[in-house]
Amino acid sequence: KNEVEQSPQNLTAQEGEFITINCSYSVGISALHWLQQHPGGGIVSLFMLSSGKKKHGRLIATINIQEKHSSLHITASHPRDSAVYICAVKGGSNYKLTFGKGTLLTVNP
Amino acid sequence: DAGVIQSPRHEVTEMGQEVTLRCKPISGHDYLFWYRQTMMRGLELLIYFNNNVPIDDSGMPEDRFSAKMPNASFSTLKIQPSEPRDSAVYFCASSLVGGYDEQFFGPGTRLTVL
Numbered sequence: 377k378n379e380v381e382q383s384p385q386n387l388t389a390q391e392g393e394f395i396t397i398n399c400s401y402s403v404g405i406s407a408l409h410w411l412q413q414h415p416g417g418g419i420v421s422l423f424m425l426s427s428g429k430k431k432h433g434r435l436i437a438t439i440n441i442q443e444k445h446s447s448l449h450i451t452a453s454h455p456r457d458s459a460v461y462i463c464a465v466k467g468g469s470n471y472k473l474t475f476g477k478g479t480l481l482t483v484n485p
Numbered sequence: 486d487a488g489v490i491q492s493p494r495h496e497v498t499e500m501g502q503e504v505t506l507r508c509k510p511i512s513g514h515d516y517l518f519w520y521r522q523t524m525m526r527g528l529e530l531l532i533y534f535n536n537n538v539p540i541d542d543s544g545m546p547e548d549r550f551s552a553k554m555p556n557a558s559f560s561t562l563k564i565q566p567s568e569p570r571d572s573a574v575y576f577c578a579s580s581l582v583g584g585y586d587e588q589f590f591g592p593g594t595r596l597t598v599l
Contacts, residue, residue, distance in 0.1 A: 409588070419576060419590040462528065471516060472541055473588075475528040 378403040382463050382476035389483050395450040397479045399463030402444065409473065410437050410448050411462040419462075422448070453483045489591035491577050497597045503565040506594045509558055510579030518588065519552055519562050520576040528576075534560065567598045 379402040389395055399408070410422040423430050423437040425446065430437050434453075439446040450457055463476040490509040498504055510517045519531040532542040537554045545552070549568070554560040564571055574595050578588040 417574065417593055417595075419578075419593075421587040421589070424587055464528070471518075471533060471535075472530050472544075473518075474530075477527045 378405065378465055378467055378474045380463055380465055380474050380476040382461075382479050384479060385477070386480045387482070389453050389481070391454060391483055391485050393453050393483075395453050395457070395481065395483075397448045397461050397463075397481070399446045399448070399476055400444060401465045401474075403467055404441070404444070405465040405467040407466040408439055408446050409464040409466070410446075411464060413460040413462060413478070415459070422461075450481075453481075455483045455485050457481060458483050489577055489579055489589050491575075491591035491594050493594060494592060495595045495597075497599065498567055499599050500568055501566045502598075503563065504567045504571075504596060504598075506562040506575050506577075506596070508560045508562070508577030508591060510560070510577070511589055512558065514579035514581055514589070516580045516582070516586075517554060517560050518578045518580075519560070520578065522574045522576060522593075523572075531562070531575075564596075567596075569598045572596055572598050 381400045383398045408425045411419050412422050413419045425437055425439045434451045436449040460478040460480050462478045464473040466473050492507045515536050518533040520528050521531055522528045531544045532552045534554045550564055552562045574593045576593045577591045580586045580588045
């Protein structure tokens with residue numbers, strides 16, 4: 377079973393700061409997802425990665441397959457970025473995702 | 486498209502009662518996933534379907550849980566009998582191509598079993 381660890385568990389930042397959230401997993405994977413869950417509970421998929429780097433606006437996700445590690449970066453953070461960020465990995469031949477416990481990000485104005 | 490639709494949004498029931506949660510995936514999506522989220526365990530996959538066929542139900546906690554997908558536009562998750570430890574938020578999600586594609590989540594059903 378893949379163990380997915382996220383760090384930090386909680387993160388508080390000031391508006392404008394550069395944010396990094398980390399995700400490590402124990403077993404080789406074929407894909408990694410970053411999800412965002414807002415205070416109202418809705419979940420949105422941000423990225424799906426299998427290698428390299430992806431960028432959407434102020435969000436950047438990277439993955440290092442050899443080190444079994446991924447990072448989610450937020451540049452010029454804003455209070456509306458406040459949410460729980462969840463890492464999920466897919467390994468093997470089926471489509472089952474294993475989730476990290478999430479990182480609670482609070483961005484203060 | 487309206488996105489993934491779940492009903493009800495909130496359900497409060499008493500221990501021992503049957504609970505049925507419903508999900509309508511995005512039209513054209515071949516994969517449907519049922520997840521459960523609790524404070525203690527986070528998000529967990531319960532079961533997923535491909536083209537209406539259950540593929541992996543290893544996450545279903547016990548025989549009290551069952552899921553069906555009678556057609557491409559409808560799925561149910563049933564708990565019978567319900568117990569207080571089943572209290573959680575249940576999410577349904579759909580995608581075009583399983584874990585290699587973005588999953589679109591429904592708003593969730595918050596279940597409280599008294």
